[in-house]
Amino acid sequence: MTTAVDPRFHLAWFKSFTPHDWRGPWAGPEDREWMNGDSHVDFLQALERARFDFLMLEDSLMVSDTYAGTAEASLAQGGYAPKGDPALLASMLLSETTRIGVIATMSSTFVPPWLLARTSATIDHLSGGRFGWNCVTSSENRAAQNFGMDALPPHDERYERAAEYVDLVKQLWDSWEDGALVMDEETNTYVDHTKVRPIHFEGRWHRSRGPLNLMRPPQGHPVICQAGGSPAGKAFAAANADVLLALPKGLADMKRYRDDIRELAVEAGRDPDDIKVMFIVSPILADTDEEARELQALMNANAEAKIKAQMVNWSATMEIDFSRFDLDEPLPDDASTNGHQSTLSTFRKFAAGRTLREAFTAYRTESIEVVGSPATAADVLQEAMEFVGGDGFLIMGGTTNRRYVHEITDGLVPELQRRGLVRTEYAGAHLRDHLREF
Amino acid sequence: MSADMFHLGWFGSFIPTTWTTGWDGTDAARWMDGKFYVDKVRTLERACFDFILFEDSSMVSDVYGGSSEATLKRGGWAPKGDPVALAPILARATERIGISVTMSTSFYPPWMLARSVATLDHMSRGRIGWNIVTSSEDLAAKNFGMDALPPHDERYARADEFVDLVTQLWDSWDADALVMDRERGVYVDHTKVRPIDFVGKYYKSRGPLNTLRPPQGRPVLTQAGGSPAGRQFASRYADMVMALPKGVPAMKEYRDDIRMRVAAEGRDPDRTKVMFVVSPILGETHQHALDRKAAKDEAVRQHPEGQLIGWSGSMEIDFSRFDLDKPLPDDVQTNGHQSTLANFRKWANGRTLREACVAYRTESMELIGTPDEVAAQMDEAMQEVGGDGFLIWNQPHNRRYIGEIADGLVPALQKRGLMRTGYGHEHFRDNLLEF
Structure with a gap:
């Protein structure tokens, strides 16, 4: 290749x-x-x-x-x-x-x-x-x-549901074969019904009979x-x-x-x-x-605003109230989330014991x-x-x-x-x- | 003496165009790229239609003959694209015409529907309508x-609560919540955005919505x-009721009934427009139009399956089982559509199924003639x-027919002062309420 x-x-x-x-x-x-x-x-x-x-x-x-x-x-x-x-x-x-x-x-x-x-x-x-x-x-x-x-289902269960969900959605897309639309004037046939099938999906979390009502x-x-x-x-x-x-x-x-x-x-x-x-x-x-370095310094100059913006965003996605934490201490060990788990653990690793203030000042989503x-x-x-x-x-x-x-x-x-x-x-x-x- | 100015809308689906009439162009193979619909909605805007309305359904019917063969062969119930996904493209291609899309209260999560419709209202700068349906096919429910679907009256009870919830979600942001105060660094004033904590019998939603209040406040409800x-449901919420009573006296009775119900709800009856479904057959001369109708009728007489497939799907009765040249047998039953079936029997009034197919029209009154004659017929009906x-209702669904209406009938109506020649407002509802 x-x-x-x-x-x-x-x-x-x-x-x-x-x-x-x-x-x-x-x-x-x-x-x-x-x-x-x-x-x-x-x-x-x-x-x-x-x-x-x-x-x-x-x-x-x-x-x-x-x-x-x-x-x-x-x-x-x-x-x-x-x-x-x-x-x-x-x-x-x-x-x-x-x-x-x-x-x-x-x-x-x-x-x-x-x-x-x-x-x-x-x-x-x-x-x-x-x-x-x-x-x-x-x-x-x-x-x-x-x-x-x-509340949401627990993190790992959401992925089990999602796997079933994706399977179902793919089966619906596949419920019409390519070429089902024939437009055959002689037999007056727009769609060949033998190329469109119900899927009768019965999963643990999702059900759908199908087919979709649209071409693949x-x-x-x-x-x-x-x-x-x-x-x-x-x-x-x-x-x-x-x-x-x-x-x-x-x-x-x-x-x-x-x-x-x-x-x-x-x-x-x-x-x-x-x-x-x-x-x-x-x-x-x-x-x-x-x-460019000067621009970067300028962006970090207003550290308070930058820290707050990041904390507000993460409070939203992780549903952890970051306003409760002391900025001059590291992230408490017991802070955990049911969402965005990898972001939180990446941040912990990135912070490496630094205070929240230091870690947030240095952190960028990149x-x-x-x-x-x-x-x-x-x-x-x-x-x-x-x-x-x-x-x-x-x-x-x-x-x-x-x-x-x-x-x-x-x-x-x-x-x-x-x-x-x-x-x-x-x-x-x-x-x-x-x-x-x- | 003529009627007051009245409104025109277009009723259709996101479906293939005709492909066997001899006036089909190339759209039937490409309709899913949306370009036919962009041209169509631009044509209707040029003709000053109030709006285009897309019905929808969520199934491939296999009731007729116990197989999807007949329905797919004719492109009857399917294929059909999602009109909600088409709407942003149509909105961008136009400036003034309203766009109403069907979304089912039985299948959409309310919060999602509220957000999608709000987004569309913003994208169209205030020209979106939600056509509320409760859906009626168990096949779609599956x-x-x-x-199966909930029973008919329960569906309406649910829909009632659904619309209440969706309206509260739209209202969860005040119109002036967006402040954009650069100096204080405040984009949205949080005191103007509130949870709704809705707990109903069928639905729960905390709210608020996560998007700005729609430009129309409440998008148009059809x-x-x-x-x-x-009817009761419509009288509580609808800005426009689409109706199919048969004949002018029934039309009048229907409209009077809706207006009475609207008033009883404490609303101004002039704020709910009743619009009647028609499929005018136009010709260069009166005789041409009559010939066209005769040819259409004869085509249905020879091939009544198209109509039978439609009834099979909507009543969930397999019409392929019956003798075409006899009336519908007396012992036929249906699970979920008793009133539809009863109405059908009453209307068919002993006709054979074949003749019932020929006689059946998805329209409140027959409109046949030259553009000027049809304009006069519409005038008379509206006076009454x-x-x-x-x-x-587009029959047949192709550019030629759309052109006959937009460039033939509409100018005739405008000449008589029965139809607008321009839009007075930016928003869908304002144009609907203009007269």
């Missing part, structure tokens, strides 16, 4: 259907109507111009009030809520582009499987095979309470994406995912993580090259390395630090991929604005393209084609 | 892990209710009924 010699890696972006940067010096004019989708259309078109594989749209289903027992900090900050339905945004964005993929998050704990199978099949058709589903099990009791439950999606199965760091999450991903979002810290852990996943994939009977591991980075770019001129940033990414072995990076801009997006798409990407490290043209039509191109 | 429970407009 060419994968051994092809030096190219994949690029994608991680975002939610939330406002872009609204406070920074490059936030642009006030946009109170961001939910109309306009700015996200511009954003995705920029990514397509830069030949990204995909945009991944995260989601959550609640307004968090864990931090200090009120929604005040979470809502003041924005970012967690308000947030729009990402599957609907995906449909709109895909209709304004022709090659790039969009992956939308939908929860296996809350969305009825038949509905999810149909919505994603529909969007895959509408986009000509460029849709993906980011399968999450959800991690917040607050979300469960919006859906009439008192262009990709067969829309791309399945997952972010699993815990043992249960990794096993699930290795068995089911086409692409993985990962946040191990540092090159050694990145390599270990990817090797693990590939090994688990082989154990699950899959070709490990069919699973792409994408590592989260948040590059800080400038004309010179020195200027696998490796990428700070410098486009050339320096390209060096860092290139070296990382040479060491780890693949498969690419997921840009997470923190707060995105047009200037930052263009620094990536019009500064960093051309530099990577000159080095032959990322694609300059799309080769395939489907999202899965992009992922498997190299 | 796709969602149930053995509904089709024929039964007493359905009092309002509020018509829903065109």
